[in-house]
Amino acid sequence: MVATGKRKSETSSQRPIIEGRGISKFFGAVTALNDVSFELYPGEVLGIVGDNGAGKTTLMKVLSGLYKASEGDLLFEGQPAHFNSPKDARKLGIEMVYQDLALAGNMAIAENIYLGREPRNKFGFYHLGASQKMARKHLSNLKIHVKSVDQKVEELSGGQRQAVAIARATAFDAKVVIMDEPTAALAIREVGKVLDLIKNLKDRHISVILISHRMDDIFYVCDRVVALFQGTNFAESPLEDTSRSEVIGWIMGTKENPGELSHDRVE
Amino acid sequence: MTESSEGQKVADQDNHTLETHTRPDGLALRLLPYIDKYGILIVIFVMVAVLYVTQPDVFLSWRNITNIFKQTAVNAMLSIGMFLAILTAGIDLSIGSVMMLGMMSAGVAQFAGMPWPIVLILAPLAGMGAGLVNGIGITKLRMPHPFIMTLGMLFMARGLGNLISGGVPLTGFPDAIRFLGSYQIPLGEYDGTRFNLPVALVLTIVVYIAFSLMLKHTVLGRRIYAIGGNPEAARVSGINVDAVLITVYGICGFMAGIGGLLLIGRTSSAFPTAGTGAELEAIAACIIGGASFFGGRGTVLGVFGGVIVMGLIKNGLNLNNVSVFYQQILIGAIIVIAVFLDVLRREIGTRK
Ligand SMILES: Nc1ncnc2c1ncn2[C@@H]1O[C@H](COP(=O)(O)OP(=O)(O)O)[C@@H](O)[C@H]1O
Ligand SMILES: [Mg+2]
Secondary structure: OOOOOOOOHHHOOOOOOEEEEEEEEEEOOEEEEEEEEEEEOOOOEEEEEOOOOOOHHHHHHHHOOOOOOOEEEEEEOOEEOOOOOHHHHHHOOEEEEOOOOOOOOOOEHHHHHOOOOOOEOOOOOEOHHHHHHHHHHHHHHOOOOOOOOOOEHHHOOHHHHHHHHHHHHOOOOOOEEEEEOOOOOOOHHHHHHHHHHHHHHHHOOOEEEEEOOEHHHHHHHOOEEEEEEOOEEEEEEEHHHOOHHHHHHHHOOOOOOOOOOOOOEOO | OOOOOOOOOOOOOOOOOOOOOOOOOHHHHHHHHHHHHHHHHHHHHHHHHHHHHHOOOOOOOHHHHHHHHHHHHHHHHHHHHHHHHHHOOOOOOOHHHHHHHHHHHHHHHHHOOOOHHHHHHHHHHHHHHHHHHHHHHHHHOOOOOHHHHHHHHHHHHHHHHHHHHOOOOEEOOOHHHHHHHHOEEEEEEEOOEEEEEEHHHHHHHHHHHHHHHHHHHOHHHHHHHHHHHOHHHHHHOOOOHHHHHHHHHHHHHHHHHHHHHHHHHHHOEEOOOOOOOHHHHHHHHHHHOOOOOOOOOOOHHHHHHHHHHHHHHHHHHHHOOOOHHHHHHHHHHHHHHHHHHHHHHHHHHHOO
């Protein structure tokens, strides 16, 4: 893949923050990814589209250290990166917001944000006060409003949960946030808030990879879009050089004469 | 959220905050946390009232009250360990047998002439060893459910206990060993009654406070709750779930060993049938105390209440000369009711 020329100054002629070269992933006889390459630039929102089973989630799990690639190389800021667990990826500032959100519903918002990275006091005990304080500050930085950081996550709406998951992903100097269909399960009225949150991350110069089926999402927040088809690279373009119907065509595996498609969304 | 919508088709324009939706079924929902927290206290209060009315002279005597705590101390030790396992959405069926293994280990050491500190420490250590094996089996052997591994341990521990003891009761322990289970601290005399405080009661309270602090104020404690709430979330958050689970089952076994020490104290004996069915009583106490089998829910105070309820049932029915068969029926019925309440609570809680 070649980094296509971009008009937006921030993403042009820069070294990618993450680069995948020839990544393949096999699950037994199943080939989930076959020789996929891509790059992500600093401060860029990259959309990833593709039909169900195209390999989007698998590719992101490779990026976030949950899966190991069967073949191919990952580069982080130009250096080869080897992740044995999400912890390794996280150390470099790569965070993933999982499709099923991966929140503990029985626990408070603040506790979820710092799950696995709990603040401790000087005796090594869990520091509840610090986690509440940090959570409040962080949420207000992200302009996420909640009644109280002590609220249990199971009491929240889908959009609020998504916001908490994003807050967790960005709680510690994230450089890259990967979001797997963050709007898929949301009520329409909450979608816009999550998309604005993504813009907010971009303003903070965090790179975002957004997987979505919704063209509205892609065309509202993304700078560039990459299409996967049956586990392979299919197409790629800066947003301003393509159209919704062309991208929908890519999802369905066609590159010719897309103009006629009337519907906006592919489920 | 950012202020701009830039003419895009973003549905939500009216309100840029993510606010809680108020849900319609208000009353049941608002009562729920209180029932969760204080329901057990109401149950205890009612039981105490009923028992007091039926046995006004005996029931609330200091002697009877301390008796209840002495008798429930073993169950208290087992239940708090079981509670940790249940918090992680697991279970430990082996603790009754593991308790017996701990007792037999202490007994064998005692009659081999080892010094009492070693005898004393052996019971919880043997228990912890069995618990760690449980934990390693559950995580590293990837057993489909802790039920399986601990069921296996239920048989193995009792078999091993009988093997090392020759399958006979080992009787006659020195006071140093029996201290925890039988010693009474004299508090003095008042109005012709002597007031003694059983060490077992003090130990129970200390252990429960320690567990409560551990669960609230240590990273381990919070992670135990998180794993019970959503193990996948815990895993992707970088929590070493296996290590936490192994620790939990290790603690569970350790507490079974402590329970064994208390039983040795009370009976001055390590015997082959010790702890038979004790795991079920511990499960019952946890459930009655509001711990959820789905994991991640329940409090130490609740478990303490569950232990007390179990003790009150036994004590009350004994005082009133009611047959043990009724005790069993009553405990069984309370378990079913308690779990039904848990189911209701979840249904109301997840309704949106
Ligand atoms: N853990 C797994 N084991 C076996 N096959 C898998 C696994 N994860 C994904 N796959 C397969 O890999 C392919 C790509 O899946 P996925 O990455 O989830 O697609 P997408 O997210 O684009 O819908 C699918 O055929 C899927 O069945
Ligand atoms: Mg997917």
